[in-house]
Amino acid sequence: MSALELTLTGADVLRPDGVERGGELTFAGGEIQTARAGRAIDLTGYRILPGIVDLHGDGFERHLAPRRGAMKQMTEGVIAAEAELAANGITTAVLAQFYSWEGGLRGPDFAGQVFEGIKAARSRVVTDLVPQLRFEIHLLDAYDELPSQIARWQVPYVVFNDHLPHDRLAQGKKPPRLTGQALKAGRNPDVHWQMLKDMHARRPEVPAALDKLAATLGAAGVRLGSHDDHSAGDRITWRDRGARISEFPETMAAAETAKAAGDAVILGSPNVVRGGSHKGNASALDLITMGLCDALASDYHYPSPRRAALMLERSGLLDLAGAWRLVSEGPAQILGLEDRGRLGTGLRADLVILDADDQIAATFSGGRVSYMSGDVAARFLT
Template sequence: MTDIFIESGRSLVDGEFTETSLRTSGRDIGALDAEQGRATLHVNASGLLVLPGIVDLHGDAFERQMMPRPGVGFPIDVALVDSDRQAIANGITTVFHGTTWSWEPGLRRADNARKLLDTIEAMRPQLAADTRFHLRHETHNLEAEVEITQWLTEGRIDLFAFNDHSNVKPTKRGQLADRAGLSAEAFNQLLDKVVARRPDVPASIARLAAAARAANIRMLSHDDNSPTMRREFRALGAVIAEFPVNEETARDAVAAGDFIVFGAPNVVRGGSHTGWTRASDMIAKGLCSVLASDYYYPAQLLAAFRLAADGILPLARAWDLISAAPARAAGLEDRGVLATGRRADIIIIDDKVPLRPRVVAVIAAGRLVHLTDASRLVHSPAPRKTVATA
């Protein structure tokens, strides 16, 4: 690892953009408003933005690398490497892979969740982004409770979410049957069995939440549809609300100081693909604290610039939604801002073309892992050692 000197960029420091230089020291930021010092790698950031790396709490776009078409699977290690390249190229330096362990067969079956966790743990040192495991537990998947409790106790889960997709609309059943590799009739029969378990679900949720609290693992609830539902999960320790489906629920979350996550694709596209809450409206009302990539890795970067261009938030505040705030929500106090002693996760952006920011360079934990403009890079000779003479 070599120290890196980033010169003359418009850096986001303490909520404002200021032209300054900074230097890394190992895995961390060594100094702001710095001189080159011992750095042997020099990046000319003149005219560019220098920003803290993006933190993605909820992304499942990697599933498309695992199964690009229904029933067409590829090895998990290949999928993770490709997903890592995509995340880094879009400025994501910390990525939580949202892995659903469902009652469904197919892509979201038990074996895939187990293999994905094992593969992430084995491959972490090889991946450029800090890659973490966000388990999305389908609450009606009661058979998984014992094993998930063990994972929580062992600290193998980085974020733990409660999901319930048992209320499947008739219009979506064909799509889910294809993903599960079942006929429509077989999927409907399976769904009937799953729904019949509903009386046993609350007790299972309570036991799993207790295990997560004991292991100090952050919890999320998904698609909260009422203030009552949000309060129930908050009482269990789940203080991150993912995609609340209405404003009333989001207001209850804000009043209690919960983190609220919406999908960045919703901002970029101008609305939800499901027809639910419009994220940019929620942001304008102060009812969103985190934007996640959801199903599309470029979305966080694009959303921040979209919010600024639309006058909803200045870019510095929009950036907080994809960097500092998700880091706080996940309990990662070492990243999300440019400050001395923080982890050196840094991205350099060319913002000349409106709404089309271009990632020029990415530094992850002090390593230059992505560069699209070699003319910006200068290799400097290492400082000479002084030899004492008698």
């Protein structure tokens, strides 16, 4: 379907310089225009805001593998996930997929299927889908092949993770839930336990391997980040490798260190909605209050970016422009996408229409309808 030509009138429009009451927004050819074009649609009573740019979300997993082994058509799962993204006002979505020793839905084989599925689905959906590879750094045997795989899968964004339970392994103790984790990965628990011990024993080899891998990926133009920075030292180490994005820093010290150096800080919008981290880490609200947040991401719950931004506005912590920037312009800038995140002339027509109850009435990505439901549809169809 080609991009529409429409002039939306009467709505409150969130412009870069503030809210335009009873404003007018025109788009044609997939971009926002100055001069009127196409049919005029009266949206009095609605609000128009920039489309949400979601920097990190893994909620798509439920569509790709609703039951273990049940989902074989990966592309169909991606298409189903895109429908959920659009219904939540997300116009650009980073799909975060593990490439991990944990196996199962996080294993390298499954990751390959996911990335191929995203490639195949992108031309069939409206939402702009961006694949992200979450690499478990102790998977040493994967380092040599990974850069070519990333290039083949057209992955522009890699984040480094470390989920090995080092403290317990150093004590020779089995981690909790080891048996369940092993069975999910299709491994014998004893084999899985030995694998963890072997990876932990090779821990000294990881820094040099990471330095080389990060340099190779950075030279290829891949955007790099780290996940769950725990300390200022962690952030400094990752920055020195070229990973300038800090996803979900666990402590205020890590976030402060990132911000002081100009690194991007991404926090979880569910943390805002819940009023705190479900793991007991630093509160997103506290970090936002201190100016230590550049963007909010859905993490595991796609409705949360919209809800978090509106909660920040209602609480008085930020005005609407500042709150919504955390889910639109802020993440767009982190991804280097200068053509979106704001409702300005010449930019992509990525926009969300909210009804009087602040529910998603419609979503447009690149001037194309990705979602529309309820009473607003009558205004476009009559």
